[in-house]
Amino acid sequence: MSTIAEPLNRSEAAAAPSLQDAIQFVWAEADMLDRLDYKAWLPLWTENGRYIVPTERDVSDYDDRLNIVNDDAEMRQARVKRLLSGFSMSSAPPARTVRTVSRFVPVAVEDGAITLRAAMIMVEYKYERMRTMAADVVYRIVSTADGLKLDRKIVTLVNCDDYQHGIGYLL
Amino acid sequence: MSTDFATLVRDDRVLTPMYTDEAIFEEEMDRIFKSTWVWVAHASDVPAGNTFKTSWVGREPVIVTRDKQGKIHTLLNRCRHRAASVCEKRKGKASVFVCPYHGWSYDVDGTLRKVPHINGYGEGLDTADYSLVSLRTEEYNGMIFATFKDDIQPLVDFLGPAKKWIDLFMKQGGGYGVKTLGEHRFRFPGNWKIQLENTTDAYHFPIVHKTFLDSLDPEAENVFQVLAHGGWVEDLGNGHSVMVMIPDLIDLEENLDAPIPQRFEELAKELAAEGMPDEQVRRVVRAVGGSGFNLNLFPNVACSMAFFRVLRPIEVNETEIMHVAIGMDGGPDAANRMRLRLHEHFQGPMGFGTPDDAEGWERVQRGARAGQDLWIMVNRGVDAPEGVAAPGHNAGDVSAETGMRAAYQMWKRMMTA
Ligand code: FES
Ligand SMILES: [Fe+2]
Numbered sequence: 001m002s003t004i005a006e007p008l009n010r011s012e013a014a015a016a017p018s019l020q021d022a023i024q025f026v027w028a029e030a031d032m033l034d035r036l037d038y039k040a041w042l043p044l045w046t047e048n049g050r051y052i053v054p055t056e057r058d059v060s061d062y063d064d065r066l067n068i069v070n071d072d073a074e075m076r077q078a079r080v081k082r083l084l085s086g087f088s089m090s091s092a093p094p095a096r097t098v099r100t101v102s103r104f105v106p107v108a109v110e111d112g113a114i115t116l117r118a119a120m121i122m123v124e125y126k127y128e129r130m131r132t133m134a135a136d137v138v139y140r141i142v143s144t145a146d147g148l149k150l151d152r153k154i155v156t157l158v159n160c161d162d163y164q165h166g167i168g169y170l171l
Numbered sequence: 172m173s174t175d176f177a178t179l180v181r182d183d184r185v186l187t188p189m190y191t192d193e194a195i196f197e198e199e200m201d202r203i204f205k206s207t208w209v210w211v212a213h214a215s216d217v218p219a220g221n222t223f224k225t226s227w228v229g230r231e232p233v234i235v236t237r238d239k240q241g242k243i244h245t246l247l248n249r250c251r252h253r254a255a256s257v258c259e260k261r262k263g264k265a266s267v268f269v270c271p272y273h274g275w276s277y278d279v280d281g282t283l284r285k286v287p288h289i290n291g292y293g294e295g296l297d298t299a300d301y302s303l304v305s306l307r308t309e310e311y312n313g314m315i316f317a318t319f320k321d322d323i324q325p326l327v328d329f330l331g332p333a334k335k336w337i338d339l340f341m342k343q344g345g346g347y348g349v350k351t352l353g354e355h356r357f358r359f360p361g362n363w364k365i366q367l368e369n370t371t372d373a374y375h376f377p378i379v380h381k382t383f384l385d386s387l388d389p390e391a392e393n394v395f396q397v398l399a400h401g402g403w404v405e406d407l408g409n410g411h412s413v414m415v416m417i418p419d420l421i422d423l424e425e426n427l428d429a430p431i432p433q434r435f436e437e438l439a440k441e442l443a444a445e446g447m448p449d450e451q452v453r454r455v456v457r458a459v460g461g462s463g464f465n466l467n468l469f470p471n472v473a474c475s476m477a478f479f480r481v482l483r484p485i486e487v488n489e490t491e492i493m494h495v496a497i498g499m500d501g502g503p504d505a506a507n508r509m510r511l512r513l514h515e516h517f518q519g520p521m522g523f524g525t526p527d528d529a530e531g532w533e534r535v536q537r538g539a540r541a542g543q544d545l546w547i548m549v550n551r552g553v554d555a556p557e558g559v560a561a562p563g564h565n566a567g568d569v570s571a572e573t574g575m576r577a578a579y580q581m582w583k584r585m586m587t588a
Contacts, residue, residue, distance in 0.1 A: 055519075065511070068515070078523075089527045166359065166520055
């Protein structure tokens with residue numbers, strides 16, 4: 001763990017998820033995505049959760065920019081339906097992926113919520129070819145009566161403002 | 172070069188090495204991309220004096236600049252001293268480009284302004300001989316093209332009947348004018364002509380984009396049943412063509428009385444609540460939905476329903492594509508936001524459409540490793556509906572491969588010139 005985290009606001013941290021629980025949650029999510037367990041992934045989210053993959057770094061308002069993904073609950077649902085439908089050539093099957101998430105830094109602890117940033121390194125394989133991808137990922141994870149939920153996930157690829165190849169799975 | 176290019180292209184088919192042969196690719200870069208008008212930018216990418224955008228003409232990196240007088244320049248992004256690139260930013264503002272290596276500085280029109288320690292050349296360096304190489308640059312309705320050739324026809328003549336379709340496409344400005352809002356970039360391991368073909372390929376749409384169609388409300392899904400509306404493909408000359416998929420959406424300033432589609436109801440309400448008069452709401456909403464056609468401009472750009480598609484050949488089997496999102500310049504935020512969300516829905520590396528297109532094109536390239544003596548068939552098509560195409564233009568039904576045949580005939584013309 002890094003010790004150079006930004007200052008935490010601990011005053012209202014009482015009900016916030018612990019760092020350790022949040023990390024376990026992130027790892028479980030990463031595992032789900034590598035296993036294409038998208039049906040289990042959908043209920044990980046809060047109702048107003050946003051899943052964002054931007055095309056620029058250091059953006060504050062994603063809604064006024066073009067993103068690779070900017071999903072609310074409805075779009076996530078539609079995306080998962082599409083990926084699992086068997087009719088999308090790029091995801092039936094998708095590239096195989098193996099990802100790790102680490103270098104966690106807690107950036108904010110609020111009432112009932114913790115925000116982390118982390119590094120994701122992923123390798124995908126399809127058609128005789130391996131590609132490496134890297135991203136800075138921000139997670140906002142909240143405590144609910146239903147357990148921990150993902151409220152925000154922003155996956156900023158290291159080369160987000162350059163070209164990608166088609167991505168037939170979830171980041 | 173020993174290949175007889177004419178033998179690779181027949182009226183209704185092209186030979187497989189068109190996708191796979193490196194030597195052919197090298198010749199294309201010269202005989203096509205260095206010999207015709209190539210799209211480099213939209214006017215809104217360089218909105219004011221001393222703004223720039225980096226771009227490409229074929230494989231050569233360029234800087235598109237607008238000087239203080241408003242004139243647009245396309246400059247090779249290569250220092251005249253010992254070749255360093257002088258600009259590595261996507262876009263921005265600059266009144267001077269300073270080479271990072273030895274500090275030669277250039278005005279935005281390419282003129283060499285200053286050479287550090289110029290006395291080291293004795294009397295021997297006339298700065299007038301060392302401007303950044305400036306390409307001939309012309310613009311039509313916001314579309315900026317550049318060419319290495321000083322002796323080819325003016326851009327407006329090159330575009331010819333395509334101009335009418337550019338004008339129709341730009342009605343997506345909804346009365347505000349068109350502005351670029353951002354871009355998706357992606358590559359696929361395949362030849363550039365596979366993408367060129369695809370822009371006038373309605374045939375693949377219901378198959379490849381089934382999951383996109385399934386994600387729409389029933390009304391929108393019906394609109395995107397592109398084979399079902401009596402559309403057509405029309406050869407516009409010089410390799411250009413238009414594929415009309417939704418005839419009702421050719422002219423976005425017509426049919427403003429039609430009921431507002433369900434998916435735009437919320438936006439219409441929001442605009443009305445902001446005090447926008449009903450007629451303008453209808454105009455903006457209709458513009459937000461985009462045009463019902465793809466205009467394919469040979470060799471590298473398309474006005475594709477609601478965005479610009481720009482292709483860049485990288486290698487014989489690698490192509491980069493930009494999907495440029497567009498919106499209304501100074502138009503309502505809510506409308507532009509919706510444009511962005513609609514663009515994200517289909518386009519880009521994780522859109523509901525693009526990854527499947529990219530996969531399909533990759534499969535073409537993979538398949539083309541077999542059977543170098545086999546033909547790629549572009550013979551599909553029956554007559555266009557009566558009276559839809561301009562008199563004298565070759566046209567076929569919406570799923571006809573007429574546009575591909577037009578592009579390949581232009582390819583043949585240029586490669587054998
Ligand atoms: S290479 Fe540009 S100044 Fe020397
Ligand atoms: Fe497509």
